[in-house]
Amino acid sequence: MHRSYVLVLDDRPGAFLEAARLFAARGLDVKRLSYNKVIDIHTVFVDAEGEAGALDRVEEDLRAAGLLPGQRLMGKVVLLEFTLPDAEGSLVPFLELVARYGFSLSYINARAADYHVGEALHPLGDEPEGPGAEVVRAGVYVDDPARLEVFMDEVQKICPCRQLPFRHEGFLIDNSLFYLSFAREVSRICGLTKPEEKRVMVNANRLVQVLETTTTDPYKPFDYVRQFAETTQRYRGDAYAAAARISHFETPGGAHGSLIEPPCGSDTWILEGEEGLLFADTGFALYREELRGAIQGLYPTWKPGAGTLVLSHGDADHSGSIGLFGRAFASDGVIENYRRQAAGLPDWREQEPRGLAYSRLANLFSRYEPPALDGFSSLGARRADDPDPIARCYDAAGAPVTLDFAPFSFEVYEGKGGHVKGETVLIDRRQGICISGDILINVHGETRPQSEFNRLAPYLLTRVDADPDLARTERKYLIRLLGPGVWQILGGHGALLVRQS
Secondary structure: OEEEEEEEEEOOOOHHHHHHHHHHHOOOEEEEEEEEEEOOEEEEEEEEEOOHHHHHHHHHHHHHOOOOOOOOOOOEEEEEEEEEEOOOOOOHHHHHHHHHHOOEEEEEEEEEOOOOOOOOOOOOOOOOOOOOEEEEEEEEEEOOHHHHHHHHHHHHHHOOEEEEOOOOOOOOOOOHHHHHHHHHHHHHHHOOOHHHHHHHHHHHHHHHHHHOOOOOOOOHHHHHHHHHHHHHHHOOOHHHHHHOEEEEEEOOOOOEEEEEEOOOOOOEEEEEEOOEEEEEOOOOHHHHHHHHHHHHHHOOOOOOOOOEEEOOOOOHHHHOOHHHOOEEEEOHHHHHHHHHHHOOOOOHHHOOHHHHHHHHHHHHHHOOOOOOHHHEEEOOEEOOOOOOOEEEEEOOOOOEOEEEEOOEEEEEEEEOOOOOOOOEEEEEOOOOEEEEEOOOOOHHHOOHHHHHHHOOHHHHHOOOOOOHHHHHHHHHHHHHHHOOOEEEEEEOOOOOEEEEO
């Protein structure tokens, strides 16, 4: 169980030591703390974890030691929650009222009451601007408690307001120290710059604000975020080559290809065409040089900037190294995903708050940048009124799209967004192969590093698929769409999957 406390400490070295000993004596784990200096004391926000009885007893200990608000004559801190229009300057009347009464702010935090998408995001990851409301929580240091009631009456004239108990379960009062330490730690792990570190702080804040209302321990997912950062960095350089699995295959139609399975991120499939190489998906951006080396080890005559690429979807773990290749094909939905990224808009993974926070953190750790759009060619889009879970793509003229790359000839299909919007499937019935992206993967054919890394995703996103029920329907439909015969499935993760029916 978690509980938050607000302490008042003298402004002297070692002042927190007395309180820390009280928490330790009760066997409690202090998970995070932060402080603000107010006049000649420190207001300290402490979030502790332990059994309910121990949390009750330490509160009595703190009260007896005179460390809780209200125990000193100089005043107390009250926690207020109020709703304001999400507009510039809406907080000013409240701040003016605080100043007029001579109170001090020890803490303030604002978040959107409803999440809006479709507005451009600030480069540092601020909340989207737009109409709506925001909830503000403020810690106000009141040196004259007798004036608090009158002050509250005046606040109510500005906006709806209520006073919250500092023991409000599940509410994390202040997290500045956590954000700072987390951002510094993962920035050190990933070698991020100071501006990038600030973006980590912004998105860590965003993630906690989502999680504190949806999970019992909103900080647990950060253990997995940290593992994400550590694991991706662990496989840089020679470690990538040691952990990656490379294999060769022959299609039922007699063509040849290779597969690069990195320790983290998507597979990269390579099909040997009559006039060059056709690649499918590119893995994480931070492994760009490692991928280049692996390709040149297989095909020494290939050079960066050569070859043709197809994208199964726009997730960062599939799209990181697009710039290695000369020409790229993608469905209109995938191209729109990249266009939104380039414009600073939430992409298809970022349409809900948790996905936005996680995506921005993952992009930072994996060094992802939106690709240049001038090198893309369209694979069309499914018709909006087509009810099938996976439907044929059509070009602007209304013709069904086929990607020809001799000896390969792919029919192009698009799912309804079970995994993510824009997801693309390519089927070559003559060669007996299907590039399925993450709609259908070989879970049981992953390497150990792949499996360990991929297990992190559900803890970070809650669900890997945007719509799990639809994703299951798409997988079943794809098997029926392929029909009888021997099929090789070139999925987004794991080894070549062979199906015979």
